[in-house]
Amino acid sequence: xxxxxQTPRYLIKTRGQQVTLSCSPISGxxxxxxxxxxxxxxxxxxxxxxxxxxxxxxxxxxxxSGRQFSNSRSEMNVSTLxxxxxxxxxxxxxxxxxxxxxxxxxxxxxxxVT
Amino acid sequence: AQKITQTQxxxxxxxxxxxxxxxxxDTSDPSYGLFWYKQPSSGEMIFxxxxxxxxxxxxxxxxxxxxxxxxxxxxxxxxxxxxxxDSAMYFCAMREDNTNAGKSTFGDGTTLTVKP
Numbered sequence: 001x002x003x004x005x006q007t008p009r010y011l012i013k014t015r016g017q018q019v020t021l022s023c024s025p026i027s028g029x030x031x032x033x034x035x036x037x038x039x040x041x042x043x044x045x046x047x048x049x050x051x052x053x054x055x056x057x058x059x060x061x062x063x064x065s066g067r068q069f070s071n072s073r074s075e076m077n078v079s080t081l082x083x084x085x086x087x088x089x090x091x092x093x094x095x096x097x098x099x100x101x102x103x104x105x106x107x108x109x110x111x112x113v114t
Numbered sequence: 115a116q117k118i119t120q121t122q123x124x125x126x127x128x129x130x131x132x133x134x135x136x137x138x139x140d141t142s143d144p145s146y147g148l149f150w151y152k153q154p155s156s157g158e159m160i161f162x163x164x165x166x167x168x169x170x171x172x173x174x175x176x177x178x179x180x181x182x183x184x185x186x187x188x189x190x191x192x193x194x195x196x197x198x199x200d201s202a203m204y205f206c207a208m209r210e211d212n213t214n215a216g217k218s219t220f221g222d223g224t225t226l227t228v229k230p
């Protein structure tokens with residue numbers, strides 16, 4: 001079974017631009033969550049999508065948005081990029097059929113904003 | 115609000131010895147799950163072990179075991195027979211009840227270095 005894939009793996013953007021990151025979950029997983037990881041703030045939850053609906057949301061400004069498609073693939077978008085948005089963005093999928101709901105993470109997209 | 119505390123920024127262990135990574139948590143929800151993840155330098159988070167709040171026995175997965183002390187709100191990870199490949203960052207995480215299955219709170223992590 002293929003794991004969680006994220007594209008692109010690396011990205012360099014300029015302040016003020018926008019960016020879209022993509023995540024394909026493990027086949028059969030309907031929940032996709034996004035996390036931001038930075039040295040200063042650690043791992044912070046962005047949002048979770050389940051069956052194309054946002055089910056949970058973290059404390060991030062409205063510049064951060066996401067969506068999920070009918071095939072469970074998810075995208076997150078960051079508009080008007082700031083230097084502080086430089087981070088590793090991790091996507092995780094999980095299956096409601098799992099007893100523990102453990103999340104399986106992708107390799108991440110490393111975003112650098114200059 | 116839920117909170118995870120990992121008080122050991124860095125730990126060293128000799129190869130083949132056991133090591134315990136500490137984790138304490140805070141929640142008011144009676145139903146929750148506790149997880150440990152390993153993050154090598156490549157960046158990918160690898161699920162290691164899970165403990166449910168209602169589980170009576172401590173979870174074990176191969177060389178990993180979770181020392182769950184509910185009254186003390188601690189969920190320490192024990193790695194037995196350490197290997198060089200165990201060198202990585204380790205994160206403790208918690209989710210509150212199944213409706214928040216996709217939303218986990220993570221600790222700051224512990225960097226484990228295994229010495230040959």
